[in-house]
Amino acid sequence: MTSMNPEITRQSNLLRDFGEVQVPEMSPHYAYLATRVADDQELLSVDTVAGKGQPTPNLLFASVRFLLDQGASPELLATYPTKFGSDIQAGLFELFRDFVLLHRSEIEQLMKTRRVQSNVVRRFAVLLLGLAAVAERSRGQAFSNIEIGASAGLTLLWHKYKYQYKTEVPFGEPGSKVVITTEMRGKSRNIPSASQLKIAMNFGIELDLVDVDDEKSMNWLRALIFPEHSDNRQLFSDAVNVARKFPPKIIAGDALELLPEMLSELPGGQPTNIYHSHTLNRFSREAREQLDSLLCEASSNRLITRLVFEGTPNGYSDLRLITYENGVQSDPELLANCEAHGRWIDWQADRWGGRRRKLGW
Ligand SMILES: C[S@@+](CC[C@H](N)C(=O)[O-])C[C@H]1O[C@@H](n2cnc3c(N)ncnc32)[C@H](O)[C@@H]1O
Numbered sequence: 001m002t003s004m005n006p007e008i009t010r011q012s013n014l015l016r017d018f019g020e021v022q023v024p025e026m027s028p029h030y031a032y033l034a035t036r037v038a039d040d041q042e043l044l045s046v047d048t049v050a051g052k053g054q055p056t057p058n059l060l061f062a063s064v065r066f067l068l069d070q071g072a073s074p075e076l077l078a079t080y081p082t083k084f085g086s087d088i089q090a091g092l093f094e095l096f097r098d099f100v101l102l103h104r105s106e107i108e109q110l111m112k113t114r115r116v117q118s119n120v121v122r123r124f125a126v127l128l129l130g131l132a133a134v135a136e137r138s139r140g141q142a143f144s145n146i147e148i149g150a151s152a153g154l155t156l157l158w159h160k161y162k163y164q165y166k167t168e169v170p171f172g173e174p175g176s177k178v179v180i181t182t183e184m185r186g187k188s189r190n191i192p193s194a195s196q197l198k199i200a201m202n203f204g205i206e207l208d209l210v211d212v213d214d215e216k217s218m219n220w221l222r223a224l225i226f227p228e229h230s231d232n233r234q235l236f237s238d239a240v241n242v243a244r245k246f247p248p249k250i251i252a253g254d255a256l257e258l259l260p261e262m263l264s265e266l267p268g269g270q271p272t273n274i275y276h277s278h279t280l281n282r283f284s285r286e287a288r289e290q291l292d293s294l295l296c297e298a299s300s301n302r303l304i305t306r307l308v309f310e311g312t313p314n315g316y317s318d319l320r321l322i323t324y325e326n327g328v329q330s331d332p333e334l335l336a337n338c339e340a341h342g343r344w345i346d347w348q349a350d351r352w353g354g355r356r357r358k359l360g361w
Helices: 006-022 028-037 041-047 056-069 092-102 104-113 121-137 215-223 230-245 255-265 285-298
Strands: 143-148 162-164 179-181 183-186 199-206 250-252 272-277 304-311 317-325 333-338 344-347
Touching: 006 028, 006 041, 006 056, 028 041, 028 056, 028 092, 041 056, 041 092, 041 104, 056 092, 056 104, 056 215, 092 104, 121 143, 121 162, 121 179, 121 230, 121 272, 121 304, 121 317, 121 333, 121 344, 143 255, 199 255, 215 230, 255 285, 285 304, 285 317
Parallel strands: 143 199, 143 272, 162 179, 183 344, 199 250, 272 304
Antiparallel strands: 304 317, 317 333, 333 344
């Protein structure tokens, strides 16, 4: 019996986890394809070209979608659903498999050179509530707000969007074309108010800068969006238009290298919030420890808060708040469980009391 190449086994496990745990709710179409790819050695060998630390399932599906959006196979594209609730079409996997093998070299080239930099605007439905929690923690003082892993900067332009928390009055920029909706679940009566936000500075740090004026780069980010998410596709395009008009401030480089000096240059004593969403999966254990220790160090003369919106092994994501004060780091506090793209929020924290607060701006 021949034993399986360890890299193929690793890719197979990644695809299986993606298909069975991470995306069944978010994309039944990709979940089905991923579980089939996980058993197909020839397709798995395509995946092995992906750059180190990159989520291969997203890279594979985005590379295929990128080519489909350019017209490479109208027949395969026609099997892609544009909304939830569609049946998986008969023969889908075979069509997908033939396409990947036929276009193998183009797909491998994309997988080697492109990065998973999905910029999901709806995530700010979750992060905005996190910022409201930070405002309470900062005792009403204005705070600097820094995103690690800003991608194209669409999750930096949060103040340019309008938010609709279904049961609440909308808030944000009233006339914005970018309208972010989400479903509140669970203890959502305790959500904090975002009306008191006072932001001193708002900027991001990004390892691989993405130019919103470069159509090809935008097509790549669009190709990363799951097929069923036509609404996210529209949000993305509308937010790109906002970013072209109001370019977000993004500093190029590795946050671990840049943050110590940046933090030391901010006005002394000013509270500072760091946030990141679906970015920590690119950090090694050492890099995560380095981030904690540099934030601890920088907290000797200011309160630092950190909003952590990352995936969990259960398939959904969560939002946690960590504080760093006088060199001491708090335990992460669970604020909310949520869908990885912000489609629903189950608010967990109840420090804001049982009284329902009116959302305002
Ligand atoms: C999946 S994207 C998430 C973008 C955005 N936060 C969102 O939720 O839509 C993760 C981004 O983090 C960036 N990144 C990863 N490690 C980084 C680091 N050490 N410093 C700065 N950016 C980093 C990647 O280049 C990528 O653009």
